[in-house]
Amino acid sequence: MPAQPSAPADTGITAFIGGGNMARSLVGGLVARGVDPVRIRVAEPVAALRDALAGDFGVQVFEHARDAVAGADTWLLAVKPQVMRGICEELAATARDARPLAISIAAGITAAQLDRWLGGSAAVVRAMPNTPALLGAGVSGLHANRHVDGDGRARAETLLASAGATVWIDDEVLMDAVTAVSGSGPAYVFLLTEAMEDAARAQGLPADAARTLVLQTxxxxxxxxxxxxxxxxxxxxxxxxxxxxTQAAVETFESGGLRPLVAAAIDRATVRGRELSAAND
Known part of the structure; x- marks a missing residue:
């Protein structure tokens, strides 16, 4: 069963690099579970996002990553894959001195890349949460490199469990499949919902009735x-x-190739994750 601790472990001081939606959901989850906001820092270049995080959660906010990570035990890297290398290399000297636990939620960026960009011998956890984390109903796949000890695993699990269930993945190669299945997965459900609503309206149902019927289903x-x-x-x-x-509908799905289409879509998303890694190396 996926682990989700009922009480937060001691995460020390945590610095979030990036204050977007996913970081916000994790910050909110930590605070809701009893982590002292004073022990949470967020680096975010957009002033409006910084102000909202400070106002809503009471956390410390900074414009620059180097200020947020000073003295932090855990760094949660919540920036886009395209800028991850630059952020890590900017912080590499601090990482070599402080030896923090670095957790990345960027799709396609490997633990080996993060380790190298942070100066080597870095304790890295690669994580892939999904958007239901915004409601505390997400799921995250986690992979730890060889430099992460038991305490580091516990801290990583506490951080990600604040947004939902967690699943540890031993073979990092499978993290791209995690991204394809659960990281991108909510979009597949949203697409199915769109299609069902469109079909309901095409059958003559009013738009509001179609929405309620499909969503509750x-x-x-x-x-x-x-x-x-x-x-x-x-x-x-x-x-x-x-x-x-129901049989009539299911047979139509099956004869239309639903299963191979889903398999092909998840395979394409998996391959795209590997492409992102190569493109940002």
Missing amino acids: IVGAARMLAESGEAPAELRRRVTSPGGT
């Missing part, structure tokens, strides 16, 4: 998956009466 089905303990195939079988309306 998605929410209810997700709850059944999460709470029943049953396999998706079994839940599908139970609602698919022979010769009924």
Whole structure:
């Protein structure tokens, strides 16, 4: 079962580099779980985002990363893959002296790249959360390099568990698949929701009725998956009466190639993650 500790471990002083939506969700989750806001710092170049973080959560905010990381035990790197190398190299001298735990949530950037950019022998955790983290309902895949000890793993898990469940991945090669399945996965559900709403309206349902029917169906089905303990195939079988309306729809999905299409989409997203790593090396 994915681990999600009920009480926060001692994370020391944590510096977030980047104050966008994902960082904000993690900060909010930590504060909600009892971490002292004084022990959280955020470096964010956009003044409006800094002001919102300080006002909403009481955390310390800085314009420059070098100021936020001074004295911090954990660095959470929440910047875009395209700028990650520059940020890490700017902080490499500090990283060599301070030996922090560095956690990256950038898609496609490997632990080896982060280690090298931070000056070598860095304790690095590569993490991939997803957007439901904004509601505390996310899931994060985590991979630790060989320099991360037990305490570092506990700190990383505490930080990411503030936004949802966590799953440790031993083989880093599989992190691109994690990105493709869960990191990008919410968009697949949103796309299915769009398609169902469009189809409902095409059948003549009013837009507001179509929205309510589809959204509650998605929410209810997700709850059944999460709470029943049953396999998706079994839940599908139970609602698919022979010769009924559901069977007609499911057969249309299957004959239309839904499974190979999903497999191809996830494979393409996995490959794209590897491409991002190569492009930013």
